[in-house]
Amino acid sequence: xxxxxxxxxxxxxxxxxxxxxxxxxxxxxxxxxxxxxxxxxxxxxxxxxxxxxxxxxxxxxxxxxxxxxxxxxxxxxxxxxxxxxxxxxxxxxxxxxxxxxxxxxxxxxxxxxxxxxxxxxxxxxxxxxxxxxxxxxxxxxxxxxxxxxxxxxxxxxxxxxxxxxxxxxxxxxxxxxxxxxxxxxxxxxxxxxxxxxxxxxxxxxxxxxxxxxxxxxxxxxxxxxxxxxxxxxxxxxxxxxxxxxxxxxxxxxxxxxxxxxxxxxxxxx
Numbered sequence: 001x002x003x004x005x006x007x008x009x010x011x012x013x014x015x016x017x018x019x020x021x022x023x024x025x026x027x028x029x030x031x032x033x034x035x036x037x038x039x040x041x042x043x044x045x046x047x048x049x050x051x052x053x054x055x056x057x058x059x060x061x062x063x064x065x066x067x068x069x070x071x072x073x074x075x076x077x078x079x080x081x082x083x084x085x086x087x088x089x090x091x092x093x094x095x096x097x098x099x100x101x102x103x104x105x106x107x108x109x110x111x112x113x114x115x116x117x118x119x120x121x122x123x124x125x126x127x128x129x130x131x132x133x134x135x136x137x138x139x140x141x142x143x144x145x146x147x148x149x150x151x152x153x154x155x156x157x158x159x160x161x162x163x164x165x166x167x168x169x170x171x172x173x174x175x176x177x178x179x180x181x182x183x184x185x186x187x188x189x190x191x192x193x194x195x196x197x198x199x200x201x202x203x204x205x206x207x208x209x210x211x212x213x214x215x216x217x218x219x220x221x222x223x224x225x226x227x228x229x230x231x232x233x234x235x236x237x238x239x240x241x242x243x244x245x246x247x248x249x250x251x252x253x254x255x256x257x258x259x260x261x262x263x264x265x266x267x268x269x
Contacts, residue, residue, distance in 0.1 A: 007051045022072050049078055059072070087215045103200070113158065114158065118234075119236075120152055126177055129176065138153060146238075147237065175187075
């Protein structure tokens, strides 16, 4: 409520003045958006959108109280920048794995290993069935992936890790992460143990989420020089545009690519 009052007094009221809510049309709203983004104001899209949310709330309240019978103008939110993608460095990965291995949970360590070695989503990892793992071909079949069924390639390290992990499981077929306590018969989430491990690794649990493992794997693929179409194939993204955002996370691999171009023109004598 304090934030809404602040936005009203500082931005909305000075612009709209004594104009009745019923008279604030789409044109006026678009003018407000332009003014907030121009000149010395240079407000970010997210900031303007929060202010527009206050105006939208006022419209809703006015309709509820019977002051107006409909919204006088259409509020179109600005497109916001997706922001910086959080990913782990190799040093942070090492700390996280060390703490996960020492944790009392039997699931969190293999969960993290699979996430980092494949870029698979949380739900995809926890729903792996043993019969869908092909260690010889080094793939995991995902029948219900977000973008449709696919074969997930895995690293040699993960293939060797899973071989040992599977050998320690009971011989009956089923889930990779079985759970007798769950109705589904498998582990549904690792939220508590994952958060515990993140804290033990001296990382911020508000920043290093389970999905961060996926971001980490994809970012390191890109920074290793893997082409984006191949990264898309590995990560299971629907479009190439969804992968391109990872190419901006660190400029070092871009600079390394430019160095390769320079060396082609001027080979070392």
